[in-house]
Amino acid sequence: MALVNEHFLQLSENYLFAEIAKKVNAYKVLHPKQKIISLGIGDVTQPLCPAVIKAIHEATDEMTRPETFHGYGPERGYAFLRDAIIKNDFQPRGVRLDSSEIFISDGAKSDLGNIGDILRWDNSVAVTDPVYPVYVDSNAMAGRAGICQDGIWSDISYLPTTAENDFCPALPKRGIDIIYLCYPNNPTGTTLTKAQLEKWVKYALKEEALILFDAAYEAYIQEDGIPHSIYEIRGAKKCAIEFHSYSKTAGFTGIRCGYTVVPKEVAATTLSGQRVTLNHLWERRQSTKFNGTSYISQRAAEAIYTPEGKQQIREQIAYYMENARLMRETLTAMGLTVYGGVNAPYIWLRTPGKSGSWTFFEEMLYATGIVCTPGAGFGPSGEGYVRLTAFGSREDCLEAMERLKKWKL
Numbered sequence: 001m002a003l004v005n006e007h008f009l010q011l012s013e014n015y016l017f018a019e020i021a022k023k024v025n026a027y028k029v030l031h032p033k034q035k036i037i038s039l040g041i042g043d044v045t046q047p048l049c050p051a052v053i054k055a056i057h058e059a060t061d062e063m064t065r066p067e068t069f070h071g072y073g074p075e076r077g078y079a080f081l082r083d084a085i086i087k088n089d090f091q092p093r094g095v096r097l098d099s100s101e102i103f104i105s106d107g108a109k110s111d112l113g114n115i116g117d118i119l120r121w122d123n124s125v126a127v128t129d130p131v132y133p134v135y136v137d138s139n140a141m142a143g144r145a146g147i148c149q150d151g152i153w154s155d156i157s158y159l160p161t162t163a164e165n166d167f168c169p170a171l172p173k174r175g176i177d178i179i180y181l182c183y184p185n186n187p188t189g190t191t192l193t194k195a196q197l198e199k200w201v202k203y204a205l206k207e208e209a210l211i212l213f214d215a216a217y218e219a220y221i222q223e224d225g226i227p228h229s230i231y232e233i234r235g236a237k238k239c240a241i242e243f244h245s246y247s248k249t250a251g252f253t254g255i256r257c258g259y260t261v262v263p264k265e266v267a268a269t270t271l272s273g274q275r276v277t278l279n280h281l282w283e284r285r286q287s288t289k290f291n292g293t294s295y296i297s298q299r300a301a302e303a304i305y306t307p308e309g310k311q312q313i314r315e316q317i318a319y320y321m322e323n324a325r326l327m328r329e330t331l332t333a334m335g336l337t338v339y340g341g342v343n344a345p346y347i348w349l350r351t352p353g354k355s356g357s358w359t360f361f362e363e364m365l366y367a368t369g370i371v372c373t374p375g376a377g378f379g380p381s382g383e384g385y386v387r388l389t390a391f392g393s394r395e396d397c398l399e400a401m402e403r404l405k406k407w408k409l
Contacts, residue, residue: 005141007140007141007142007143007145008141010140010145010147010148011137011140011141011148012151015133015137016133016373016377016378017040017041017373019377020040020041020361020371020373020374020377023361023362023365024036024038024365024371027365027366031369034369035369036369036370036371037369037370037371037392037396037399037400037403038370038371038392039327039370039371039372039388039389039392039397039400040371040372040373040387040388040389041371041373041389042186042248042345042346042389042391043253043391044247044248044251044253044320044391045391045392045393045396046251046316046319046320046393047251048250048251048252048255048300049250049251049304049309049312049313049315049316050308050312051303051304051306051308051309051312052250052251052300052303052304052309052312054303055299055300055302055303056255056296056299056300058299059295059296059299059300060296062295063295063296070295072291072292073292073293073294073295073298074292075103075283075286075287075290075291075292076100076102076103076104076283076286077102077103077104077105077259077292077293077298078104078295078298079099080298080299080302081104081259081298081299081301081302082099082102082104082259083099084302084305085102085244085259085305086098086099086102087305088305088310089228089229089244090229090231093228093229093231093232094232095229095231095232097231097261097263098264100264100279101261101262101263101264101279102259102260102261103259103260103261103262103282103283103286104257104258104259104292104293104298104301105257105258105259105260105290105293106256106257106258106293106297107245107246107247107252107256107257107258108214108216108243108244108245108247108258108260109134109245110258111243111258111260112132112134112135112138112212112214112243113134113138114138114285114289115212115241115260115282116138116139116142116144117285117289118268118278118281118282118285119178119210119268121142121143121144122144123144123177123178124155124157124175124176124177124178125139125144125145125155125156125157125176125177125178125179125180126156126157126158126159126172126176126178126179126180127156127157127158127159127179127180127379128159128161128169128180128181128182128185129158129159129160129161129169129378129379129380129381129382130161130187130188130375130378130379130381130382130385131158131180131182131378131379132182132186132187132214132378133377133378135180135182135212136153136156136379139156140153144156151376151379151380152380157172157174157176158379158380158381159172160381161185161188161190161381162381163337163339163350167185167188167190167339168192168196171199171200171203172203175207175209176207176209177207177209177210178209178210178212179200179204179209179210179211179212180211180212180214181197181200181211181212181213181214181230182213182214182216183197183213183214183215183218183227184217184218184220184221184226184343184344184346185340185344185346186214186216186217186344186346187346187348187373187375187378187382187385187387188339188340188346188348188387189324189339189340189341189342189343189344189345189346189347189348190339190340190343190344190348191221191223191226191343191344192226192227193225193226193227194225194226194227194232194233197227197230197233198233198234201230201233201234201235201236201239201240202235204239204240205235205238205239208239208269209239210239210240210241210266210268210278211230211236211239211240211241212240212241212243213229213230213240213241213242213243214243215228215229215230215242215243215244216243216244216245216247216248216249216258217248217344217345218244219248219249219313219317220248220317220320220321220343220344220345221343221344222321222342222343223342223343226343229242230242231261231263237263237265237266238263238265238266238267239266240263240266241260241261241262241263241266241278242260242261243258243259243260243261244258244259244260244261245258246258246301246304248345248391249304249313249317250301250304250313250316251316252297252300252301255297255300256293256297257293257297257298257300257301260282262278262279262282263279264277264279265277266278266279319394320345320390320391321345321390322394323345323390323391323392323394323397324340324341324342324344324345324346324347324390325341326397326398326401327341327347327388327390327397327400327401328340328341328342328347330401330404330405331347331349331401331404334404334405334409336349336350336352336409337349337350338350341390345389345390345391346387346388346389346390347387347388347389347390348375348385348387349372349385349386349387349388350384350385351375351384351385351386352409354384355384356376356383356384357374357375357376357377357382357383357384357385357386358374358376360372360374360386361373361374361386364386364407367407368400368403368404368407369403370400370403370404372386372387372388373386373387373388373389374386375387
């Protein structure tokens with residue numbers, strides 16, 4: 001008799017964005033002529049930059065010739081990309097890494113969901129709240145989250161990250177084994193200073209905890225003094241694994257490529273007290289359950305580190321951040337309370353009055369034809385907020401703001 005993994009049965013029926021799509025489709029049936037503007041799901045809209053397109057074409061041509069054809073690649077990723085990552089993403093920030101500590105993947109989401117494979121099922125877990133749903137759901141699938149009641153998991157420690165604490169979560173009041181941090185933050189669009197991040201590293205070192213640091217939006221940081229990597233903090237290589245994505249940095253949502261950094265110094269403990277390095281365990285996991293990212297995708301990623309690629313990526317990021325500025329200033333002028341949009345492509349909007357997140361989502365959709373993301377879908381502390389993304393086209397962004405200004409809130 002085959003038995004199901006019953007942890008899956010406790011998950012909500014639909015993933016957050018699937019539930020949004022379901023409600024939007026229902027709206028389309030009732031309003032087939034209305035143009036819907038999505039400021040909800042954070043998918044990019046601008047085409048791949050010329051340097052990336054050129055690299056894709058060249059890599060594709062290589063696959064047509066026997067002498068340059070590439071089959072299975074190394075599970076860690078090709079050396080040309082790992083070396084480019086170290087040279088461009090870390091060395092300029094004073095971070096020293098070895099290429100064997102870089103693992104190329106098909107995106108940060110996959111690795112964030114799979115990293116639990118090398119960690120015991122009964123580790124205690126803490127997440128900032130609100131939080132990217134994958135952190136909680138993947139732990140629920142593994143049995144670490146406990147029982148879910150009214151959207152709250154019994155074995156997850158939720159660390160409120162709200163306007164009331166200036167979006168800087170307090171350290172856990174008890175010892176925690178695994179801590180998820182995402183900065184610049186999804187969904188709030190806020191950041192931590194170096195001093196604030198140092199407190200987390202000190203806590204992890206003291207408790208022998210592991211920080212899983214999601215740096216998917218670090219390329220959007222505009223202000224000085226904001227860490228782009230947790231490894232800018234002394235001691236972090238002993239307690240942190242860092243996840244990066246090219247999805248938002250270079251528009252790779254349809255290409256799929258990212259990378260994870262697992263320093264050789266970072267370790268976890270067996271029940272007998274033995275410290276085990278996680279770099280080797282992650283390599284073992286990847287070589288067993290992952291066949292590597294495609295050669296073409298890795299050549300495409302390498303291209304963003306060329307001089308022309310860097311310039312083109314900066315221009316693309318500036319495009320989205322200008323959208324964020326327009327959104328932030330328009331909404332503020334309307335008397336609404338907004339956060340984010342300065343060092344991240346997300347606007348975190350407090351719903352007016354006492355409107356619930358899903359209620360406001362539907363009110364906005366039916367009044368304006370604009371899709372947002374209900375904050376409650378990101379955790380208990382997300383109630384009373386919605387997330388807007390700056391990844392749309394400039395034309396849609398401007399039209400959306402005009403529609404909102406005409407909406408009698």
